[in-house]
Amino acid sequence: MSSSDPVWRRLLTEVFREWFISETIWIDTADGELALSAVSKSTEPQRWARAITEDRYLVTQVNFGADPPDGELPWPSSSSSMPSIVAMMLEALDVRHGQSVLEIGTGTGWNAALLSRRAGDAGRVVTVEVDPTLAERARGALDRAGYSPTVVTGDGAKGFPDGAPYDRIIATASFREVLPAAWLEQLRPGGRLVGPWDNDWLGGMLVLDKDEDGNATGRFRDQLAFMRLRDQRAAYYGWEPEESEIERAALTETGCRGSDGDNIFNPELGRFAIGALVPDCYLHIDFNTPADYHHVVDLDDGFARSFARMYWDVNTPTHYQVRQLGPRKLWDEVEAAYDWWHDNDEPGMERFGLEIRDGKQWLWLDHPDHVVRVVTG
Numbered sequence: 001m002s003s004s005d006p007v008w009r010r011l012l013t014e015v016f017r018e019w020f021i022s023e024t025i026w027i028d029t030a031d032g033e034l035a036l037s038a039v040s041k042s043t044e045p046q047r048w049a050r051a052i053t054e055d056r057y058l059v060t061q062v063n064f065g066a067d068p069p070d071g072e073l074p075w076p077s078s079s080s081s082m083p084s085i086v087a088m089m090l091e092a093l094d095v096r097h098g099q100s101v102l103e104i105g106t107g108t109g110w111n112a113a114l115l116s117r118r119a120g121d122a123g124r125v126v127t128v129e130v131d132p133t134l135a136e137r138a139r140g141a142l143d144r145a146g147y148s149p150t151v152v153t154g155d156g157a158k159g160f161p162d163g164a165p166y167d168r169i170i171a172t173a174s175f176r177e178v179l180p181a182a183w184l185e186q187l188r189p190g191g192r193l194v195g196p197w198d199n200d201w202l203g204g205m206l207v208l209d210k211d212e213d214g215n216a217t218g219r220f221r222d223q224l225a226f227m228r229l230r231d232q233r234a235a236y237y238g239w240e241p242e243e244s245e246i247e248r249a250a251l252t253e254t255g256c257r258g259s260d261g262d263n264i265f266n267p268e269l270g271r272f273a274i275g276a277l278v279p280d281c282y283l284h285i286d287f288n289t290p291a292d293y294h295h296v297v298d299l300d301d302g303f304a305r306s307f308a309r310m311y312w313d314v315n316t317p318t319h320y321q322v323r324q325l326g327p328r329k330l331w332d333e334v335e336a337a338y339d340w341w342h343d344n345d346e347p348g349m350e351r352f353g354l355e356i357r358d359g360k361q362w363l364w365l366d367h368p369d370h371v372v373r374v375v376t377g
């Protein structure tokens, strides 16, 4: 774990992560696949300790604290983020001694402890956790470690108005496209907010500064994948018609072939731009075996009952084929966004930003006046 900021470098080694990690953690076992396996401190102390010192995220709660149903894999509902990501976000937040800070998503409490150290006795840290069990556990860990931020049990999307205004706000649960209005209201003019913005294609770290008029602008920096604010999680789950219905839809040729699929779906290439341009479009790629390259891409908008299945066949020189159902022709929208990406010199995430002015929020390219898509207002 490292940081280019010497103060954070020191604090990250002084505020031990292990003080905040629960007896049982879950770690990924398969490469790239979310197959979690439980590791208990009492039965596998060395494996537990090794996982904590590695630069990896640790799942600290599954299934909102319930036991996974028999035969089903657990899914993560809280985690301790990768130390390198924690460091990157804290550095971007630029917290100074004596400042007031609001954190959304207390989780283990480790980040709140780091913020408390940095803000110092003259500062003030409030952290909000939606899950009462996690909030209670974090309170205990913070207390034992000697830190006393205010841990609020509640919906962090509403911020914590009683403690406002804040000089800094950091979200450690992602929000889908639209920044919760309460956060901007509770941020002091001149203040900074850092958080994981995402849609169903790709997420990025948004670093937003609020001006004296109450408006805010900021750019996307690095790619980030965080768990969503709880009541936005449902957006993860795609909608899929019956197989027979998909099969009945006409198979037509797309305008794409060869390396187009990589341009569209590669996070380093067009994926952020295209995902940003096509609203409310869930993406799922079923990557086939590496040797065969017949991938299947599903796009859906459950609200509009629209679905597209594209056969991304990397091996043949012909155009990929697609079946589209429902009022939205989702694949056609993706292709139009792909054309836009070419026409605008193939921008990556770092050329995009979010502007919030008079209650309206829009994505921009290169400059706030170059509006890409209004996300609300």
Ligand SMILES: C[S@@+](CC[C@H](N)C(=O)[O-])C[C@H]1O[C@@H](n2cnc3c(N)ncnc32)[C@H](O)[C@@H]1O
Pocket (backbone or CB within 6 Å): 077, 078, 079, 080, 081, 104, 105, 106, 107, 108, 109, 110, 111, 112, 128, 129, 130, 131, 134, 154, 155, 156, 157, 172, 173, 226, 227, 228, 229, 230, 231
């Ligand atoms: C990635 S974890 C946060 C890690 C944490 N900052 C730490 O240092 O361990 C995300 C946390 O956000 C919490 N969360 C999700 N939705 C929330 C909401 N609406 N309000 C507050 N917390 C929320 C989850 O329960 C989870 O504990």
